[in-house]
Amino acid sequence: MLRIENLTKVYPTGTPALSDLSLEIPTGQFVAVIGLSGSGKSTLLRCINRLIEPTSGRIFLDDIEITAVTDLRLVRRRIGMIFQHFNLVRRSTVLTNVLSGRLGYRSSMSSLFRVFPAEDYADARRCLERVGLADKEHQRADMLSGGQQQRVGIARALMQRPEVILADEPVASLDPATAHSVLDHLEQMNKRDGMTVLCNLHFLSLARRYADRVIALKSGQIVFDGTPDEIDEARFREIYGEDAVQVEIA
Amino acid sequence: MIAKQTKTETRNAVLAAVLSAVVPGLGHIYAGSWRRGLTLTLGLPVQAVLFHGVDLDSLAYCLLLIYLWNIVDAAVAAKGRTASAAIPVLIVVVLNLAASTQVTQFHIPQLGPQQRGAMSEIGGSVAKPDLLTRTAAGHLTWSETARTAARPMIETIYLALLGTGLSLLLAIPLSFFGARNLMWSSPVLKALYGLTRGLFTVLRSVEVLVFALIAIAAVGVGPLAGVIALAVHGVGALGKLYSESIESIEHGPIEAIRSTGANEFQVVLYGVVPQVVPQFIAFTLYRWDINVRMATVIGMVGGGGIGALLFQEMQLYQWQQAAVAIWMIAGVVMLMDYASAVIREKLI
Numbered sequence: 396m397l398r399i400e401n402l403t404k405v406y407p408t409g410t411p412a413l414s415d416l417s418l419e420i421p422t423g424q425f426v427a428v429i430g431l432s433g434s435g436k437s438t439l440l441r442c443i444n445r446l447i448e449p450t451s452g453r454i455f456l457d458d459i460e461i462t463a464v465t466d467l468r469l470v471r472r473r474i475g476m477i478f479q480h481f482n483l484v485r486r487s488t489v490l491t492n493v494l495s496g497r498l499g500y501r502s503s504m505s506s507l508f509r510v511f512p513a514e515d516y517a518d519a520r521r522c523l524e525r526v527g528l529a530d531k532e533h534q535r536a537d538m539l540s541g542g543q544q545q546r547v548g549i550a551r552a553l554m555q556r557p558e559v560i561l562a563d564e565p566v567a568s569l570d571p572a573t574a575h576s577v578l579d580h581l582e583q584m585n586k587r588d589g590m591t592v593l594c595n596l597h598f599l600s601l602a603r604r605y606a607d608r609v610i611a612l613k614s615g616q617i618v619f620d621g622t623p624d625e626i627d628e629a630r631f632r633e634i635y636g637e638d639a640v641q642v643e644i645a
Numbered sequence: 646m647i648a649k650q651t652k653t654e655t656r657n658a659v660l661a662a663v664l665s666a667v668v669p670g671l672g673h674i675y676a677g678s679w680r681r682g683l684t685l686t687l688g689l690p691v692q693a694v695l696f697h698g699v700d701l702d703s704l705a706y707c708l709l710l711i712y713l714w715n716i717v718d719a720a721v722a723a724k725g726r727t728a729s730a731a732i733p734v735l736i737v738v739v740l741n742l743a744a745s746t747q748v749t750q751f752h753i754p755q756l757g758p759q760q761r762g763a764m765s766e767i768g769g770s771v772a773k774p775d776l777l778t779r780t781a782a783g784h785l786t787w788s789e790t791a792r793t794a795a796r797p798m799i800e801t802i803y804l805a806l807l808g809t810g811l812s813l814l815l816a817i818p819l820s821f822f823g824a825r826n827l828m829w830s831s832p833v834l835k836a837l838y839g840l841t842r843g844l845f846t847v848l849r850s851v852e853v854l855v856f857a858l859i860a861i862a863a864v865g866v867g868p869l870a871g872v873i874a875l876a877v878h879g880v881g882a883l884g885k886l887y888s889e890s891i892e893s894i895e896h897g898p899i900e901a902i903r904s905t906g907a908n909e910f911q912v913v914l915y916g917v918v919p920q921v922v923p924q925f926i927a928f929t930l931y932r933w934d935i936n937v938r939m940a941t942v943i944g945m946v947g948g949g950g951i952g953a954l955l956f957q958e959m960q961l962y963q964w965q966q967a968a969v970a971i972w973m974i975a976g977v978v979m980l981m982d983y984a985s986a987v988i989r990e991k992l993i
Binding site: 444446467468469470471472474475476478480481482483484485486487491495496497498499500501503506507509548551552554555561 | 895897898900901902903904905906907908910911914915916919920923
C-alpha cells in the first residue's frame with residue numbers, strides 16, 4: 396500500500412508543481428498517471444522516492460513514513476525507477492549498469508573496489524536474461540539501441556528486488572513497437588511478481604491497454620481517478636484542454 | 646498606428662549621414678545599430694593612432710575610404726537595412742598587413758656566398774647527425790655524442806612526467822570548484838567558482854618560459870626549476886580541461902543511481918567517476934606530450950634536460966652534435982604524440 400497525504404511541492408523559483416494531493420494505491424495495482432507536460436506527473440513520482448523533497452505532506456509505504464525516514468537507502472532500494480532517457484551510465488558496461496541496482500544493499504567499502512558478491516553477478520545475469528539481453532552483458536551501454544537501453548534500465552530496477560516501480564515516461568523516447576515490448580515487461584512485473592507500478596504516460600491509448608487505474612493530473616491536482624474506460628470525450632477534454640484530439644498509438 | 650510604427654522603425658537618413666560625418670558611427674547609433682556604430686566611433690580613431698604611432702601617416706589617410714563608407718552606411722542603417730561590411734573590413738585588413746611589412750622591415754633576404762655556405766654546412770650536418778661510430782674492431786656502435794645525449798633526453802621525459810603529475814594532483818581537487826554545475830547553488834560557491842576559474846586563467850596565460858625564469862631565480866638552474874614551471878602552468882591548463890569535463894557530465898545517470906538507494910559515495914563512484922575518468926586520462930596524457938616539448942625549451946634557459954645540451958652545442962657551432970639532440974627530441978615527441986593520440990581515441 397502506497398499512501399500519499401496532502402502532498403504539496405513548490406519549487407524554489409515559486410512554481411507550484413503539486414498542491415494538496417492525496418492518493419492511495421493498493422499493493423499490486425498498475426496505475427497510469429496522465430496529464431499535460433508540466434501537470435506535475437514527474438514531480439509526483441520523484442517525491443515518492445524523495446529525489447525531490449516535498450514542501451509538505453506525508454507519503455507512506457506500508458507503515459513506513461517515507462517523508463520522515465533518515466536513512467533513505469532503506470526505502471529507496473524497495474522502489475525501482477525507470478526513466479524516459481534510460482539514464483544509464485553510457486561508458487559503463489551493461490552488466491555494471493545492472494549491478495548498480497544492488498548498490499543500496501552493499502557497503503561503501505565493497506563498492507570502492509567495484510566488487511559485488513557472486514550472488515549479485517548471478518542475479519544480474521538472471522535479470523538480463525529476463526529482459527532478453529543475456530548476450531549483451533559486456534557491451535558498453537551506449538552501444539545498445541533505445542529499446543535495449545530501456546530494458547537494461549528495467550533490469551537495473553529488478554536488481555533492487557523492488558516492491559514498487561516508478562516509471563517516468565518510460566516509452567516517450569521509443570517507437571510504438573518497442574514501446575509495447577517495454578510496457579509488456581512492466582505488465583509482467585506487475586502481474587507475475589505483484590509489484591505495484593506507477594507509470595507516467597503521454598498516450599491515453601497506452602494507459603487504456605495496460606493500466607488497472609488511471610489518474611489524471613492538471614496543475615498539480617487530481618482531476619480524474621478511475622478505470623481507463625471511464626474516460627469519455629468530455630473527461631478527455633477536461634484533462635487535456637478544449638483543443639485536444641485523441642491520438643492513437645498502435 | 647501604422648505611421649507611428651514606420652516612424653519608430655526608420656529614421657531620418659540625411660540626419661544619420663550628417664551625424665556620422667561629424668563623428669564616425671554616431672549616425673549608426675542614432676539609427677539603432679549600436680554595435681557597428683561603437684565599432685566605428687572607437688575603432689577608426691584607434692586605427693589612425695596605430696598607423697601614426699609607427700610613422701605611417703599615408704596609411705592613416707587611406708582610412709578616409711572607411712570614413713566615406715561610414716557616412717553612406719549610416720544612411721542605409723537609418724532606413725532599417727544592414728549593408729555588408731565585407732569591403733571595409735577587407736580594406737582594414739590589407740592596410741594593417743601593409744603596416745606590418747613596414748614595421749618589421751620584412752623582405753626576402755639576399756644571401757651572399759658566405760651565408761649560403763654556412764646554411765648548407767648546417768643543413769648537411771643536421772642530415773648527418775653524429776649518431777653512430779665504428780669501434781677499433783670495426784663494429785658499428787652509438788657515438789659518444791649519442792651516449793651523452795641519452796641521459797638528458799630521459800631526464801626531459803621524466804621532468805615532463807613529474808611536472809604533469811604534480812599539476813594533476815593539484816588540478817583534480819581544484820577542478821571540482823571550477824565546475825559550474827556543482828557550484829551554482831549558493832553565492833559563496835559561485836564566488837569560489839569564479840576564483841578557481843580566474844586562477845586557472847592566470848596560470849594558463851603566463852607562458853611556461855616565464856615561470857621557468859622565476860623558478861630558476863628561486864631554486865637555481867636545473868631540472869627542479871623546470872619541474873616547478875611545468876607544474877604551475879599545468880595546473881591552469883589541466884584544471885580548466887578537468888572542470889569542463891565535469892561540467893559536461895549527464896545528470897540523468899546520477900539521478901538513476903541515487904534512486905537505487907546508493908549513498909552519495911557510491912553515486913560518485915558509479916555515476917560521476919565513469920563519466921569523467923576517461924577524459925581526465927586523455928587530457929593528462931595530452932598534457933604530458935605537450936610538457937615534453939615545453940621541457941626542451943625550458944632546458945635552453947636552464948631548466949634542465951636535453952635543451953641545455955642542445956643550446957650548448959649550438960653555441961659551439963657543433964652542428965653534427967646538435968643534430969643528435971634535435972633528432973632525438975623529434976623522435977620522442979613523435980612517439981608520444983602517436984601514443985597519446987591512440988590512447989585518447991580508445992578512451993573517448
